[in-house]
Amino acid sequence: MTTTANRTKPAARASGAPAGVEPVLTGVQTITFAKALTLAMADAMEADTSVLVFGEDVGTLGGVFRVTDGLTRRFGPERCFDTPLAEAGIVGMATGMAMNGMRPVVEMQFDAFAYPAFEQITSHVAKMGNRTRGLVRLPMVIRIPYAGGIGGVEHHCDSSEAYYVHTPGLTVLTPSTVTDAYVMLRDAIASPDPVVFLEPKKLYFTKDTVDLDELRSRYDADASVSSSIGTSVVAREGTDATLIAYGPSVSIALAAAETAATEGRSLQVIDVRSLVPFDDEGVCAAVRSTGRAVVIAEAPGFASMAAEIVARIQERCFHSLAAPVLRVTGFDIPYPAPRLEKYYLPGVDRILDAVDNLQWEN
Structure with missing residues (x-):
């Protein structure tokens, strides 16, 4: 990957920031x-x-x-x-x-x-x-x-x-x-x-x-930059099931995992962060480690990124799964009025309900 660190730098500005310009943090x-x-x-x-x-x-x-x-x-x-x-x-x-x-x-x-x-x-x-x-x-x-x-x-x-x-x-x-x-x-x-x-x-x-x-x-001229593109990260360790989320849904997944911990259940949280290219290796390794997974996203579920993630997991991790991969998404409707969005968006209760349905009796 070509990094900006290897490109031409502008001439240095005069000492002292121009009027109205805040100091560099x-x-x-x-x-x-x-x-x-x-x-x-x-x-x-x-x-x-x-x-x-x-x-x-x-x-x-x-x-x-x-x-x-x-x-x-x-x-x-x-x-x-x-x-x-x-x-x-x-x-x-x-x-x-x-x-x-x-x-x-x-x-x-x-x-x-x-x-x-x-x-x-x-x-x-x-x-x-x-x-x-x-x-x-x-x-x-x-x-x-x-x-x-x-x-x-x-x-x-x-x-x-x-x-x-x-x-x-x-x-x-x-x-x-x-x-x-x-x-x-x-x-x-x-x-x-x-x-x-x-x-x-x-x-x-x-x-x-x-x-x-x-x-x-990380972006200095002599630095070896490791790109975030194409990589997911483990946002929280867990052993019982894996919650897979990205963007605005990661914080909700973490909140659900925190609540689950008080109930004696250990939930892993994966932050996909790079939708394309997708980190098949990282996500699938996480799912294989627990055998159960729930994908969380705000978008409607039909023909969605969440559906693609489920398909990729099922294709690659089928023999490691103890239960079907479930989804918690927005509903297949136009985005609701402000007073109703709390019912539309995935929340902790909906996520934990999905976790409860991961065939634990088996």
């Missing part, structure tokens, strides 16, 4: 998920002058969720700028830029707002490398705030991952922790191929303490 800091994303983009832009950020309200406003806050002040309107409300145009322009040596990072503002750009993504972004037999690569990132849990209305809470994972040619990532928000976005920007980067909106203002110097050191 260093060392051990308690930061939000959103701030981790901001720092990932800022550090990538600092390391590589070909990285630029644009989209709707990402400049002066700093994004609806303030994820791009400060980037225009720090790098100027040539590197982080606002666009018209035209998603197809945003992705189309980014495609042309990526074809000509730039590394655009574009924001779709909300999940369902990306649908007008879908033709660009599926017909051109995903296919350019194959169409040119690898001669034209598209190092670009499409950031999409997605999923529910914020009390939003329709067009603001879709879990649209199935559309992208079904499209060959796209890498699809979704972090669930503050550390992964930084690391996975840096890896996405460094990738030579297009990445759809799904950001769980309900996690934006969650916090964790991280060592920023250690995270940045």
Whole structure:
């Protein structure tokens, strides 16, 4: 993988931050998920002058969720700028830029707002490398705030991952922790191929303490970078059954495992995080270690990413399973009104009910 650390660095700025620009955070800091994303983009832009950020309200406003806050002040309107409300145009322009040596990072503002750009993504972004037999690569990132849990209305809470994972040619990532928000976005920007980067909106203002110097050191010129792309992680050890989740559902899976522990049951939690490429080896090893599994996702269950995970486990782990793999997902209905979303989203009780149905009597 080509990393930004090996690319040209911009000239050093004059001592003292420009007016209105906050000092660069260093060392051990308690930061939000959103701030981790901001720092990932800022550090990538600092390391590589070909990285630029644009989209709707990402400049002066700093994004609806303030994820791009400060980037225009720090790098100027040539590197982080606002666009018209035209998603197809945003992705189309980014495609042309990526074809000509730039590394655009574009924001779709909300999940369902990306649908007008879908033709660009599926017909051109995903296919350019194959169409040119690898001669034209598209190092670009499409950031999409997605999923529910914020009390939003329709067009603001879709879990649209199935559309992208079904499209060959796209890498699809979704972090669930503050550390992964930084690391996975840096890896996405460094990738030579297009990445759809799904950001769980309900996690934006969650916090964790991280060592920023250690995270940045992974991308130093002399560092051996191990990419997060294509790898899952064990979020919690357990022996009785495996809960498999990604993005916004990981925290719910962890909460369910915590509750189960008080009832005497040990549940392992796997954070898939890389939807495409999928970590078959890591996920299947986890399932084989317990013999039982539940897949958890916010999206409707029919023809979903959750269904694909179940199929892959059944094909590869059949003789290690003590019970059929079950799913806990959103229902096959349009996203509900804000007051009803708590009934729609997977919760601890629904997860533990599924665990109870894993044929323990056998």
